[in-house]
Amino acid sequence: MIFIPKIYLSPSTQEFNQFVNGGTEEEYMNLIADAMIPYLNASGIQYIRNTPQMTAASSITQSNQSNVDFHLAIHSNASGGVAGSAKGTEVYYYPYSTRSQYAAEIFANNFKLIYPEPDRVRTVPTTSLGEVRRTNAPAVLIEVAYHDNVEDAIWIKNNIDAIARNLVLSLTDYFDIPFNVPNGPTYSVTVATNGGNLNIRERPDIYSTVIGSAPNGATLEVYANLIDWLLISYNGTTGYVSSQYVK
Numbered sequence: 001m002i003f004i005p006k007i008y009l010s011p012s013t014q015e016f017n018q019f020v021n022g023g024t025e026e027e028y029m030n031l032i033a034d035a036m037i038p039y040l041n042a043s044g045i046q047y048i049r050n051t052p053q054m055t056a057a058s059s060i061t062q063s064n065q066s067n068v069d070f071h072l073a074i075h076s077n078a079s080g081g082v083a084g085s086a087k088g089t090e091v092y093y094y095p096y097s098t099r100s101q102y103a104a105e106i107f108a109n110n111f112k113l114i115y116p117e118p119d120r121v122r123t124v125p126t127t128s129l130g131e132v133r134r135t136n137a138p139a140v141l142i143e144v145a146y147h148d149n150v151e152d153a154i155w156i157k158n159n160i161d162a163i164a165r166n167l168v169l170s171l172t173d174y175f176d177i178p179f180n181v182p183n184g185p186t187y188s189v190t191v192a193t194n195g196g197n198l199n200i201r202e203r204p205d206i207y208s209t210v211i212g213s214a215p216n217g218a219t220l221e222v223y224a225n226l227i228d229w230l231l232i233s234y235n236g237t238t239g240y241v242s243s244q245y246v247k
Contacts, residue, residue: 004211004238005175006046008063009033010073010131013054017078019147021154026052028156029074032144035164038182042224043172044231044238056130064136070103070174071139072167073131076147076156087149088120092132092141095125099138107140107170114166115145116155142167178204180224180231189230189246191218198246200239204229212237220246 011033017025050059079086093104104123112118145152172179191198193216200212214234224231
């Protein structure tokens with residue numbers, strides 16, 4: 001069976017949670033989700049995304065109806081006691097799901113590479129958060145940092161792309177697929193095989209599984225250029241083709 005990862009992308013819809021230095025949780029988590037899209041496309045990960053008008057409950061419902069392989073909720077945090085007294089990153093997972101815990105460990109380990117104080121990045125089991133407990137797909141909810149802490153709030157705003165890139169890196173690690181950096185806007189190429197079909201492969205490897213094909217003269221949409229291989233989309237199939245057979 002062909003496996004193309006599909007995730008549910010659920011940035012916070014909590015517009016009333018204010019950043020200490022202006023803006024809202026909903027605004028900045030959606031900016032992170034926006035910045036993830038080129039990396040998701042470049043890495044061949046399909047996605048379904050909630051909207052700011054939705055709630056956590058409706059996001060869970062849509063996720064469960066969409067037959068996704070993973071559910072990622074993106075939030076910022078607030079101190080439970082004195083405002084601004086806490087900082088750091090928390091990755092919540094469902095303790096009765098081995099895949100959820102496995103994913104949380106990947107996200108936390110990768111996030112330590114970009115958060116200024118790696119020892120403050122931790123995984124947290126939870127049975128109370130709906131977007132972790134009630135989703136059909138394995139899920140994590142990441143609180144990227146504390147929006148009521150000045151240093152954390154500044155860090156979030158200054159690192160939107162780095163956070164987005166790191167989250168997609170963790171998704172590719174979870175799915176065990178290559179992480180690709182987008183070249184910029186997508187562009188088109190034409191299959192040039194002198195008559196034969198061009199194989200579309202699951203990975204950028206001549207021995208990888210063939211998941212589709214495109215005839216000579218077909219137009220392919222390119223998401224990423226790996227020199228010898230291109231990550232492309234053709235007729236609903238996303239995969240890799242040899243760059244020597246396109247123009």
